[in-house]
Amino acid sequence: MRFFSLSVLMLLVTLSGSAQAMLSIEISKALAQLKPLAVLPFADEDGGENIASIVRNDLTRGGLLKIVAENDLPMGLTLAGTIHPDSWQALPGDLLLRGNQRREADGKLSFSYELLRRDSAAPLLAERFTVSSSRWRDAGHYISDRVFETLTGEKGIFSTRIAYINVYERDGKRRYRLELSDIDGARRTRLLDSNEPIMSATWSPDGRSMAYVSFETGQSQIYIQNLQTRERKRLTNFEGVNGAPSWSPDGKNLLMSLSRDGNAEIYVMDIATQALTRLTNNPAIDTEPRWLQDGQQIIFTSDRGGRPQLYRLDIASGDSKRLTFEGRFNAKAAPSPDGRFVAMVHDSGDGRYRLAVRDLNTGTTDILSESSLDDSPSFAPDSRLLVYGSRQGGGRGLRVQSIDGKTQWRIPTQQGEIKGPVWSPFLR
Incomplete structure (x- = not known):
């Protein structure tokens, strides 16, 4: 049984990017x-x-x-x-x-x-x-x-919302909140508050539910929560890692990384029946799976080449191919809703973990940020804007930018350390 080092595990959980791109956007x-x-x-x-x-x-x-x-x-x-x-x-x-x-x-x-x-x-x-x-x-x-x-002629994203993890202190003890807000940071609402870590939040395609990982029982477990009723349902309780949930485009299945068989592999669960199908079988650590919009392929992080890189897997054939080669580290894939781009955390070799975007049509990769430690990119439903966590000025907050680098703004700071943002789909 193999394990990532603690430093690599922390990077895979927390990294991402910031602000200066060369990708072009077609405007009429x-x-x-x-x-x-x-x-x-x-x-x-x-x-x-x-x-x-x-x-x-x-x-x-x-x-x-x-x-x-x-x-x-x-x-x-x-x-x-x-x-x-x-x-x-x-x-x-x-x-x-x-x-x-x-x-x-x-x-x-x-x-x-x-x-x-x-x-x-x-x-x-x-x-x-x-x-x-x-x-x-x-x-x-x-x-x-x-x-x-x-x-x-483009649908507006101003009625969408952003979910994120707020790590804060109460009575001298660290606590974790899963929160939602408008995209300008207003109307913060609490979905879950815990004295144990919460991570890997992800929206359902219809925007009515969220899946996330909670350590409230002492080990990682995957939950689904209805945003309207606040009803929660635990999906996994396997020994070892239960992590990185990702909804299928039709909302019927959930990708996840499980080490139930001794090694972290990618599985897909039928949400209605909770039946599991194993998608990868490799001595390496396979984690952070994300669906591509066609529902037939996924992108995931694996160290099967020696360092964490992104791979693309065809579900029908089971074939996996390495997607990223630039830099010594690429992880936390975030495919765009239109299927053209994949945002990721990238280290060129200088120890700075920045946001990069790969154009799947051209195969080109552009670095978007100049920060040294950013976190969890997530596309807006228009596939043009990205939100990410950023450590700048001594604290962690959320920033938004367009993939052409021309639009940037910071979501106002609040008490606590804000990380792991994820943008909702269109909500109306």
């Missing part, structure tokens, strides 16, 4: 010609926090649109009715978003908005809707998604 000619978008404060009788700030920040983070800074908005723009030609002339672009928000008699919030273009008689987009007061931020993210898709 129409998108490239878009002028800046001005987002006006929504008319608001209550005078509370304005939903326009959420929309403006969302669309700025999206990276494909130029958003006029609030301080650069010209005076005299009306929140309703016809916009005077002089006001259009004062704008630095041809696009304008405006609307209003008000509280109804039953306490619900009503929103209406319109997306206007200079010299266009009709709005590009106009909607009216009502939500409960607790879903105020949902309304802002929804408007952002609709505007983004109207202008770019």
Whole structure:
């Protein structure tokens, strides 16, 4: 029976990347010609926090649109009715978003908005809707998604969520929380709190459940938890390692790494019956399996070549082929939802563990970050943005960047050490 050294095991559990890519993103000619978008404060009788700030920040983070800074908005723009030609002339672009928000008699919030273009008689987009007061931020993210898709042709990711592990202290003792938040870090909610480690969280394809590894019984075990009901179900309780769960694209099966037979191998479990099928049989340590979008292939980490590298396995034939050769360490594979890219933790040989992305179409690999110890890349459902844990400035937090390196932002820090982020699928 063989084991990774403790240092390699820790790297496989915690590593990832940061910020500077050379991969190209195809943008339509129409998108490239878009002028800046001005987002006006929504008319608001209550005078509370304005939903326009959420929309403006969302669309700025999206990276494909130029958003006029609030301080650069010209005076005299009306929140309703016809916009005077002089006001259009004062704008630095041809696009304008405006609307209003008000509280109804039953306490619900009503929103209406319109997306206007200079010299266009009709709005590009106009909607009216009502939500409960607790879903105020949902309304802002929804408007952002609709505007983004109207202008770019790409589905917005602003209503998605990010899960992560928060390692914090209570009464001088270390504790672990599995938490969820909006992609801007707001509305943090707790899914599980434990005095034992939690790791390897992963979303189900429908966004309704999560699988993760918990050590609450003293050894690693894989659980599934329903996000709505909070009901939990333990899937594995084998001796040794029970780790690295990954949902199949159809949500019916779960990949995992088990050492039940003495060596860490890749298995697939039918979730309904909990029947197991072994996929690898090698003296090396095989771990961190991830499905490719076709559901017929997986990518996993193995040291069968002497050091941890990524391998691709065809499920039908059982054939495995080495995928990565650059650098002395490649692990923590994160395939993009569109099946084109694989993000990974990469060490070129200088002892710095950074984020890299491999284009499966061209076979090229580009390093995205300049940090020395980052963690767990995870693609947004648009296959264009990545979230990862990063140790910068003495602490661990979450960062987001596009794979072309042009869009980057940091999710606000909070108490504790934040790591192991995973981006949800589209949630509506």
